[in-house]
Amino acid sequence: xxxxxxxxxxxxxxxxxxxxxxxxxxxxxxxxxxxxxxxxxxxxxxxxxxxxxxxxxxxxxxxxxxxxxxxxxxxxxxxxxxxxxxxxxxxxxxxxxxxxxxxxxxxxxxxxxxxxxxxxxxxxxxxxxxxxxxxxxxxxxxxxxxxxxxxxxxxxxxxxxxxxxxxxxxxxxxxxxxxxxxxxxxxxxxxxxxxxxxxxxxxxxxxxxxxxxxxxxxxxxxxxxxxxxxxxxxxxxxxxxxxxxxxxxxxxxxxxx
Numbered sequence: 343x344x345x346x347x348x349x350x351x352x353x354x355x356x357x358x359x360x361x362x363x364x365x366x367x368x369x370x371x372x373x374x375x376x377x378x379x380x381x382x383x384x385x386x387x388x389x390x391x392x393x394x395x396x397x398x399x400x401x402x403x404x405x406x407x408x409x410x411x412x413x414x415x416x417x418x419x420x421x422x423x424x425x426x427x428x429x430x431x432x433x434x435x436x437x438x439x440x441x442x443x444x445x446x447x448x449x450x451x452x453x454x455x456x457x458x459x460x461x462x463x464x465x466x467x468x469x470x471x472x473x474x475x476x477x478x479x480x481x482x483x484x485x486x487x488x489x490x491x492x493x494x495x496x497x498x499x500x501x502x503x504x505x506x507x508x509x510x511x512x513x514x515x516x517x518x519x520x521x522x523x524x525x526x527x528x529x530x531x532x533x534x535x536x537x538x539x540x541x542x543x544x545x546x547x548x549x550x551x552x553x554x555x556x557x558x559x560x561x562x563x564x565x566x567x568x569x570x571x572x573x574x575x576x577x578x579x580x581x582x583x584x585x586x587x588x589x590x591x592x593x594x595x596x597x598x599x
Contacts, residue, residue, distance in 0.1 A: 344375075345361055356463075368503075368504050368507070369504060369548075371500075372497070372500050372501065372504050372548060375493075375496075375497050375500065376497060376548075376551070377383075378495065379490070379493055379497060379551065382485050382489075382490060382493070383490060383558075385485050385486045386486070386487070386490060386558070387558075389465070389485075390465050390558070390559050392462050392466075393425060393462050393463060393466050393559055393561065394425060394427045394429040394559070395429055395431065395432065396455075396458050396462040396463070397425050397426070397427065397429070397459055397561075398427060398429040398430065398431040399422065399431040399432075399433075399434060399454070399455050399459070399596060400455040400458075400459045401426065402431040402592050402595065402596060403448075403451055403452055403455050403589070403592050403593065403596065404452075405585060405588050405589070405592060407426060409581065409585075410424075410426070413576075413577055416573050416576075417565065417570045417573050417574070418565075419562055419564060419565075420562055421563060423560055423562035424561060424562065425559045425560070425561055429508040431596060431597050432509060433595070433597055433598040434455075434458075434596060434598065435451070435454075435593075435596050435598060436597075436598055437518065437597070438451065438593055438594075438597055439451060439454070439481065443581055444582060444586060444589075444590070445578055445579055445582040445583075447593070448582050448589050449574065449575055449579075451593050451596070452574055452578055453567060453571070453574065455596075456567055456570070456574065457567040459564070460564040460565070460566060460567060463489050463561045463563070463564050464563070464564070465484070465486070466486065466487055466559075466561060467486060467487050467488055467561065467563055468488060468490045468563075469483040469484045469486030469488075469489065469519070470483070470484050470486075471483055471484075472484065487558065487561075490553075490558070491553060494551045494553040495553075497550075497551055498550040498551055501548045501549070501550045501551075502550075504507075504548055505547055505548055508550050542595040
């Protein structure tokens with residue numbers, strides 16, 4: 343009889359241990375993922391100033407928001423997927439590009455500003471490979487928007503799975519039920535705390551990540567300069583005659599020195 347009781351106690355302990363390892367292991371893994379995700383978001387935010395500055399320089403050359411919207415539409419780019427900010431553009435031309443005509447100079451300025459913006463936007467969206475400082479010959483990819491969005495979706499799937507698996511009160515009820523004697527003596531937790539959906543469950547329930555609520559800048563995957571040069575050339579040719587002075591002032595404002 344003693345051997346049977348010892349066996350039952352050992353079996354009970356193994357079941358409880360396995361259950362605890364699975365239950366708390368899942369919650370610990372999810373906690374770790376959320377911590378890592380938040381750290382990656384903070385690291386990623388450091389890229390936003392470069393994106394805003396590159397956009398601001400191009401938009402300064404495009405004079406105003408409506409003209410900028412017309413520019414993007416001409417390039418089959420959705421204006422709502424472009425960051426428009428109050429960022430003050432810093433000069434980035436050592437000297438203005440050479441050209442026989444004002445239209446030609448303006449076109450070359452737009453080329454350069456758009457090309458810079460496209461490259462910064464691509465890195466923001468898709469990341470950039472760099473040499474792994476810890477392992478020679480291996481490449482790593484910087485934190486980027488699409489990776490963060492995919493990770494947030496994965497975490498939210500895990501949140502649903504963990505929340506819909508055994509609840510904290512359910513886990514406690516299961517463990518207590520395996521020791522009837524202890525149930526009789528155990529009054530510290532109280533039955534109210536073991537009702538499904540009680541305050542304990544609400545307090546320990548994971549919340550999904552509100553990715554849109556992070557307020558990260560949204561930008562479209564922009565076509566390369568090579569693909570849109572004809573549209574840019576035509577746009578500059580059409581706008582320059584009627585906005586000549588404004589355009590010259592904008593180009594001068596972006597000249598360093």
